[in-house]
Each structure stands twice: as structure tokens, then as C-alpha cells.
Amino acid sequence: MAGIYIHIPFCKQRCLYCAFYSSTLHSRQQEYCDALCRELEMRRNYIIGIVDTVYFGGGTPSTLTRGQLQMILDTIKRNYTLSPSAEITIEANPDDLTPEYLTTLRSLSFNRLSMGIQSFDDTQLKALGRRHTAERARQAVEDARVAGFNNISIDLMFALPSSTHAQWQESIQQAISLHPTHISAYNLTYEEETPLYRALQQGKINAIDEDENLKQFETLIDTLSAAGYRHYEISNFALPGYESRHNSSYWHDIPYLGCGASAHSYNGKERSWNVADIELYIRGIETGNPDFEIEHLSENERYNDAIVTRLRTADGLPLEWFRHKFNKKLYDYLCRNIAPHIADGTLQESNGCASLTHEGIFISDSIMRDLIYIE
Numbered sequence: 001m002a003g004i005y006i007h008i009p010f011c012k013q014r015c016l017y018c019a020f021y022s023s024t025l026h027s028r029q030q031e032y033c034d035a036l037c038r039e040l041e042m043r044r045n046y047i048i049g050i051v052d053t054v055y056f057g058g059g060t061p062s063t064l065t066r067g068q069l070q071m072i073l074d075t076i077k078r079n080y081t082l083s084p085s086a087e088i089t090i091e092a093n094p095d096d097l098t099p100e101y102l103t104t105l106r107s108l109s110f111n112r113l114s115m116g117i118q119s120f121d122d123t124q125l126k127a128l129g130r131r132h133t134a135e136r137a138r139q140a141v142e143d144a145r146v147a148g149f150n151n152i153s154i155d156l157m158f159a160l161p162s163s164t165h166a167q168w169q170e171s172i173q174q175a176i177s178l179h180p181t182h183i184s185a186y187n188l189t190y191e192e193e194t195p196l197y198r199a200l201q202q203g204k205i206n207a208i209d210e211d212e213n214l215k216q217f218e219t220l221i222d223t224l225s226a227a228g229y230r231h232y233e234i235s236n237f238a239l240p241g242y243e244s245r246h247n248s249s250y251w252h253d254i255p256y257l258g259c260g261a262s263a264h265s266y267n268g269k270e271r272s273w274n275v276a277d278i279e280l281y282i283r284g285i286e287t288g289n290p291d292f293e294i295e296h297l298s299e300n301e302r303y304n305d306a307i308v309t310r311l312r313t314a315d316g317l318p319l320e321w322f323r324h325k326f327n328k329k330l331y332d333y334l335c336r337n338i339a340p341h342i343a344d345g346t347l348q349e350s351n352g353c354a355s356l357t358h359e360g361i362f363i364s365d366s367i368m369r370d371l372i373y374i375e
């Protein structure tokens with residue numbers, strides 16, 4: 001099994017907190033899609049076997065037209081063996097999701113919709129530079145269901161500037177009331193060189209304190225768990241059977257091909273990433289000299305990658321898998337460094353896996369640092 005990630009680096013407007021690469025200049029969108037299709041053809045042998053997941057991420061893939069989406073999906077179907085039950089996801093801004101566009105997406109075989117909603121408070125949405133309102137988001141979820149989407153994911157953000165606990169609880173309740181199958185919730189971070197970071201530096205906004213930040217995360221976990229969502233990865237919650245298959249493949253060492261500017265690929269031995277520049281990306285593909293970097297992963301690097309990705313999941317670290325996959329020195333190192341965390345109750349061992357306990361989730365970064373191997 002393998003996955004394909006398609007990166008669409010166009011946004012109608014830049015959100016104030018965003019440090020991802022994307023452009024608001026849409027004039028080259030068609031050329032970009034042509035280049036994407038060319039890359040999909042050129043790299044058809046990168047992954048072997050059946051493609052079980054396709055994920056259109058961004059940026060904002062919902063800025064693409066029907067023709068552009070169809071061209072990319074047709075290229076995938078022509079060049080790869082797509083499973084009949086493949087999970088095909090598109091990320092979307094609620095503002096783009098008219099009933100007509102949703103019907104189009106469904107007819108193109110997208111069967112999972114991931115909506116960047118972030119908050120159900122219009123003042124907060126404005127402060128983040130989001131272009132949709134809370135009402136627009138609610139309507140888009142309802143319209144998506146009418147269009148035939150029964151697998152809908154919602155993205156939320158917590159620890160927003162000056163946010164109160166009550167506001168955050170309200171956003172979670174609003175999300176639950178829409179009955180999405182999946183909720184991703186991310187802690188807002190103030191990335192350097194973003195307008196939000198500058199506003200913080202200039203004292204125009206206030207970050208919430210660490211205690212409130214932890215309380216918001218705890219409320220998220222408790223409330224969604226009580227509503228029947230499984231906390232299957234630090235930032236991800238799903239109703240039973242609706243865990244994101246594509247994202248899960250990143251956490252379980254499954255190869256994936258990433259096409260488009262700044263997209264990453266992994267084949268079990270190497271990691272590569274395309275240039276994060278639309279112009280350079282198009283030129284590289286058009287001239288037959290794709291602009292990308294590649295990193296051959298040493299055994300230590302693959303071990304560290306496995307720790308960072310798998311520790312975040314509810315399944316945790318499968319100890320037998322680590323024993324088979326890595327040399328004795330790394331396996332012994334892992335066992336030695338897990339032990340104190342089992343003893344202090346931040347990790348637990350069951351069914352041959354070591355996973356974060358409720359307490360451990362809140363200090364996962366420091367546990368990760370303890371388990372990572374640095375020569």
C-alpha cells in the first residue's frame with residue numbers, strides 16, 4: 001500500500017498565523033496543474049503497489065476548478081493502481097464550498113473532506129485573517145452532507161490570542177454539534193515572520209499563559225472523548241472507523257509520493273522534497289530537471305523518525321517491530337529510556353506497545369527527546 005500527496009500552494013488570502021509556503025497569485029495555477037500532472041507521470045515508478053490514499057493538501061486545494069481537479073485525478077488513475085476503496089481527501093476552505101462545488105467534488109470521486117474552520121467565533125476568525133465566518137462554516141458542513149460527503153473532518157485551533165476557556169469550550173461544542181467524523185485540533189504557534197508573530201512582539205495581541213493553554217488542550221481531550229471521538233493521535237480525534245488513513249500512513253512507515261512545490265516524499269529509505277517555489281517548480285518540471293533535494297536516511301535517522309511519528313499515536317511504539325527493524329544498540333537504547341517513563345506513569349506498556357498515558361500526552365515533546373538517539 002502507498003499514498004499520494006498533491007500539494008496545491010495557492011490561497012485566496014494569507015492567514016495571519018501561517019508560515020506554510022503558499023501564494024495568492026493565481027495566474028500560474030493552470031501551468032502549475034500541468035506541471036503537477038507531468039510530475040505524476042515522471043515519477044510513476046517511485047511507489048510500488050496499490051495506492052490506498054490520495055490527499056490534496058495546501059495551500060487551499062478548493063481554489064482549483066473542476067477541470068484542474070479532474071485532470072490531476074485522471075492522471076493519477078492512468079499512471080497508478082488506485083484501490084477501488086481508496087480514501088481520497090481534499091482540504092477546503094468553507095468559503096469555497098458552494099453546493100455546486102461540493103457536488104462537483106463528490107462527482108470527481110473525492111470521498112473525504114477536510115475543512116479548515118479553526119474557530120466558531122467570528123471575532124477570532126477575523127483576528128486570524130480567515131476569510132470565512134462561523135455561519136459560513138456551519139452551512140458548508142451541512143451542504144457537504146447533502147452533496148453526499150459522509151466523511152467530514154474539521155480543523156480547529158486552540159490557545160488563540162486572549163482566548164477564554166469559555167470561548168474554546170463553545171468552539172468545541174459547536175464542532176461536535178455538526179457531527180463531523182473527524183476533528184483535528186492544533187495549538188496555535190507564533191511562527192517568526194508571520195504577521196501574528198509581529199503583532200505579538202509589538203504588544204498588539206496577548207498570548208494566553210501556559211496554564212490556560214494546557215487547560216484548553218485537556219478540555220479538548222475530555223470533551224471529545226466524552227462525545228465518542230477516539231484520541232488516536234496527539235492532534236487528531238475520530239469516530240470509530242474514521243481515522244485518517246492517509247495521515248496514519250505517515251505515522252506507520254508507509255511509503256508516499258508527494259507531488260507539487262514543497263511536497264515531501266518517502267520510500268522507506270530516502271526522503272525527498274520539492275523546491276518551495278512555484279516558478280522554480282514549474283520550470284524544473286518543464287525542462288525535465290525537477291528541482292528537489294534528497295536525503296538518504298541512516299538507520300539512526302529512520303529510528304528517530306519512527307519515534308517522533310509513532311509516539312504521537314495512541315498505538316504507540318510497537319516494541320517487537322523496533323527489535324526487528326533496528327540494530328540491537330538502538331533497541332536496547334529504546335528499552336533503557338522507556339523504563340523510567342513507565343515507572344513514572346508517563347508511558348504505559350500493553351500488547352507489546354509503549355504508548356503515552358494521559359499524563360504523558362502533556363509532556364510528549366520531552367519524552368520524545370529522551371527516546372531519540374543522538375550520537
Ligand code: SF4
Pocket residue numbers: 010011013014015018019020022058059060116
Ligand atoms: S489557507 Fe491554510 S495554507 Fe493558506 S494561508 Fe491560511 S493557513 Fe496558510
